[in-house]
Amino acid sequence: IGMILVIVITIYPFYYVICASFSQSSLLLTHRGLLIKPLNATTGAYRLTFAYPLVRSGFENTFFVLLFALPLNLFLTVICAYVMSAKNLLYKKFIYIFTMFTMFFSGGLIPDFLNIKSLGLYNSLWALILPGAISVYNSIIVKTSMEGIPESLKEAAHIDGANDITILFRIIIPLIIPTLAVITLYYGVSHWNSWFSALVYLKDNTNLPIQAVMRAILIENDRILNASNVAEDRTINDFAETIKYSLIVVGTLPILVLYPFLQKYFVKGVMIGAVKG
Numbered sequence: 426i427g428m429i430l431v432i433v434i435t436i437y438p439f440y441y442v443i444c445a446s447f448s449q450s451s452l453l454l455t456h457r458g459l460l461i462k463p464l465n466a467t468t469g470a471y472r473l474t475f476a477y478p479l480v481r482s483g484f485e486n487t488f489f490v491l492l493f494a495l496p497l498n499l500f501l502t503v504i505c506a507y508v509m510s511a512k513n514l515l516y517k518k519f520i521y522i523f524t525m526f527t528m529f530f531s532g533g534l535i536p537d538f539l540n541i542k543s544l545g546l547y548n549s550l551w552a553l554i555l556p557g558a559i560s561v562y563n564s565i566i567v568k569t570s571m572e573g574i575p576e577s578l579k580e581a582a583h584i585d586g587a588n589d590i591t592i593l594f595r596i597i598i599p600l601i602i603p604t605l606a607v608i609t610l611y612y613g614v615s616h617w618n619s620w621f622s623a624l625v626y627l628k629d630n631t632n633l634p635i636q637a638v639m640r641a642i643l644i645e646n647d648r649i650l651n652a653s654n655v656a657e658d659r660t661i662n663d664f665a666e667t668i669k670y671s672l673i674v675v676g677t678l679p680i681l682v683l684y685p686f687l688q689k690y691f692v693k694g695v696m697i698g699a700v701k702g
Contacts, residue, residue: 446470446670453666470671477642480675483635486550490616490634494554498612499605501559506567507593512576528561534625541626552626553619553634560615563608570604571597610687617680639672 437459445453447463447470456464474480508514509521531537537556546552574597582592598605620636627633633641 442670442673446667446674448667450666470667471675473668474671474675479630479633479638479641480635480672482631483633483638486632487617487634487636489550490553491613494558494616495609495612497554497558498560498563499609502564502567502608503593503598503605505559505561505564506571507589507597509564509568510571524561524564538625547626548628548632550627550632553616553622556622557615560612563611567601567604567608570601574600606687610684613683614680635676639676642672643669 441460444460444463447466447468448456448460449465449467450470452464453460505524509517509524511517514520532540541547541552541556546555578596579592582596587595618636619634620640623632623634623637627637630638
């Protein structure tokens with residue numbers, strides 16, 4: 426009974442948002458208490474959402490970032506983790522401490538902005554990809570996973586003539602696939618939910634990712650929608666409240682669909698190498 430109660434408490438906010446997104450705005454505003462089903466069910470909020478041009482461009486920009494950022498994230502993370510996990514690495518302790526230092530200290534927002542601008546990345550989607558190309562936290566998780574692989578396996582590969590590149594890509598990476606699946610999800614969710622960097626580094630609205638577009642519409646709903654030409658004022662007023670919920674559903678649905686396929690890797694992936702026998 427307790428578990429069922431926890432499940433209901435956890436799932437109901439999602440169910441409420443879905444029902445609200447299919448409801449009529451005027452009825453939703455006057456409704457009190459639990460929302461069991463959509464009020465005068467309609468898809469008007471979704472039609473208005475997808476008719477808004479920045480929503481389409483927002484999805485395109487977000488998918489562009491994911492397409493180029495995820496392979497770069499995984500490549501750099503794996504390389505960094507392999508170096509830090511090397512048994513006979515020269516100055517290993519110094520390199521590890523130096524890497525950890527960047528995890529807790531940064532130059533600050535203004536130096537970051539000036540750096541991005543001097544590199545010619547301002548108002549470019551690459552400003553959302555390159556500065557965060559690697560996460561030290563994720564590198565440490567992968568490093569711990571690599572350290573769980575028997576050293577004798579690497580030594581046997583060296584005896585057979587394999588170099589570090591062969592050992593990394595043909596032996597180590599296949600053995601840590603669960604960890605890499607978790608890291609991919611970490612990076613993917615981070616990029617998908619990112620909006621602050623876009624507000625700082627992007628000037629044109631057409632370059633904004635979907636989360637920045639959602640934030641603008643959710644916070645400044647009336648002003649933005651009334652300034653657009655996607656529908657008549659009466660239609661906008663009819664869905665001024667429910668469009669917020671439809672945006673939440675549209676913005677979170679891709680991650681919710683992807684998560685169950687990677688969920689099984691979570692405990693296994695993060696725990697690999699955490700316990701040494």
